[in-house]
Amino acid sequence: MQSVGALEIERLRRRIRACDYLSVAQLYLKDNFLLTRPLSKDDIKPRLLGHWGTCHGINVAYANMKYHFRNNPNFSFVLGPGHGFPALQANLFLDGELAKVDEKASVNMAGIEYICRSFSWPDGFPSHASPFTPGIITEGGELGYALANAYGVALGHPEKIITVLIGDGELETATAIDSLNLHNLLDADKNGRVIPILHLNGYKISAPSIYARKSERELNEMIRGFGFTPVFIEGDDPETFQELLNEKVKNPFYILHTVKGATGPNRHHEAHQIPLKNPKTDDNELHELEAWLKSYRMGELIKPKENA
Ligand SMILES: Cc1ncc(C[n+]2csc(CCOP(=O)(O)OP(=O)(O)O)c2C)c(N)n1
Numbered sequence: 001m002q003s004v005g006a007l008e009i010e011r012l013r014r015r016i017r018a019c020d021y022l023s024v025a026q027l028y029l030k031d032n033f034l035l036t037r038p039l040s041k042d043d044i045k046p047r048l049l050g051h052w053g054t055c056h057g058i059n060v061a062y063a064n065m066k067y068h069f070r071n072n073p074n075f076s077f078v079l080g081p082g083h084g085f086p087a088l089q090a091n092l093f094l095d096g097e098l099a100k101v102d103e104k105a106s107v108n109m110a111g112i113e114y115i116c117r118s119f120s121w122p123d124g125f126p127s128h129a130s131p132f133t134p135g136i137i138t139e140g141g142e143l144g145y146a147l148a149n150a151y152g153v154a155l156g157h158p159e160k161i162i163t164v165l166i167g168d169g170e171l172e173t174a175t176a177i178d179s180l181n182l183h184n185l186l187d188a189d190k191n192g193r194v195i196p197i198l199h200l201n202g203y204k205i206s207a208p209s210i211y212a213r214k215s216e217r218e219l220n221e222m223i224r225g226f227g228f229t230p231v232f233i234e235g236d237d238p239e240t241f242q243e244l245l246n247e248k249v250k251n252p253f254y255i256l257h258t259v260k261g262a263t264g265p266n267r268h269h270e271a272h273q274i275p276l277k278n279p280k281t282d283d284n285e286l287h288e289l290e291a292w293l294k295s296y297r298m299g300e301l302i303k304p305k306e307n308a
Helices: 006-028 055-068 085-094 097-101 109-118 146-154 174-179 216-225 238-245 283-294
Strands: 075-079 161-167 193-200 229-234 252-257
Touching: 006 055, 006 085, 006 109, 006 238, 006 283, 055 075, 055 085, 055 161, 055 193, 055 238, 055 252, 075 146, 085 097, 085 109, 097 109, 146 161, 146 174, 146 193, 216 229, 216 252, 229 238, 238 252
Parallel strands: 075 161, 161 193, 193 252, 229 252
Antiparallel strands: none
């Protein structure tokens, strides 16, 4: 089994921290983007609109899968929870993908300011992944099609590897659950490989998801019944994730088990959209938000010249 060095694991942890920070900053900030002074109510956007709960899981899955397939130009990532757009945008920004289509999104301080200020803002970026996002071919809004889209991308392209992140709420849709049968129709010699990851974060908006209520054994048996080998990834540490990715498994189906809203202030159903709703008017929430942003220690992750 191939193993990933400590330096690379640390880099992945830092990347995930930076993407988490940028996700929160996009949701909340219209100024003071790197907290160069104490956070004030004037720094907060007047209307908070977006989804936080799924972001950390997206950042974990994106960083790990992209690293694992870093030498494969035919790798792509399909995102089911497009409402977790701050996370997708953070990754595309950091990788310089956004700057390829929008020069204002250069990977520096000015770019950070631009993506944060413009998120969910009139004439700026929408709150969900949309056709303005590099690589987005189908704008969702309606959950359920990620897996079917991934198999569509694989059709007739044996060189392709497509990983697809599916929410546990999304898997409750008829389309998503039935799409687990699609691999039976694809001849492996003529089509690409699809690698599903179920993001088991426990909730579908404010209620527990059905799949989170199943025992690990029940879930494993269900996935096995569809013809996959279930692989549980417990928690968000890249070391575990990379180890499991490097284990050779026939037709794997990864189950990324995280807590909804992980790394944020409330880690459950209330984390789905905006976890702290009134930092612009409530002193306690403002301080909680500042502590949350500071917990990522973003200053350590930015090169000094960009931090100036
Ligand atoms: C077909 C459909 N039904 C309902 C919704 C409303 N909706 C938006 S997000 C969401 C919860 C999704 O849960 P999950 O897929 O687990 O994503 P996560 O918890 O990671 O945010 C729902 C039900 C929708 N977008 N599409």
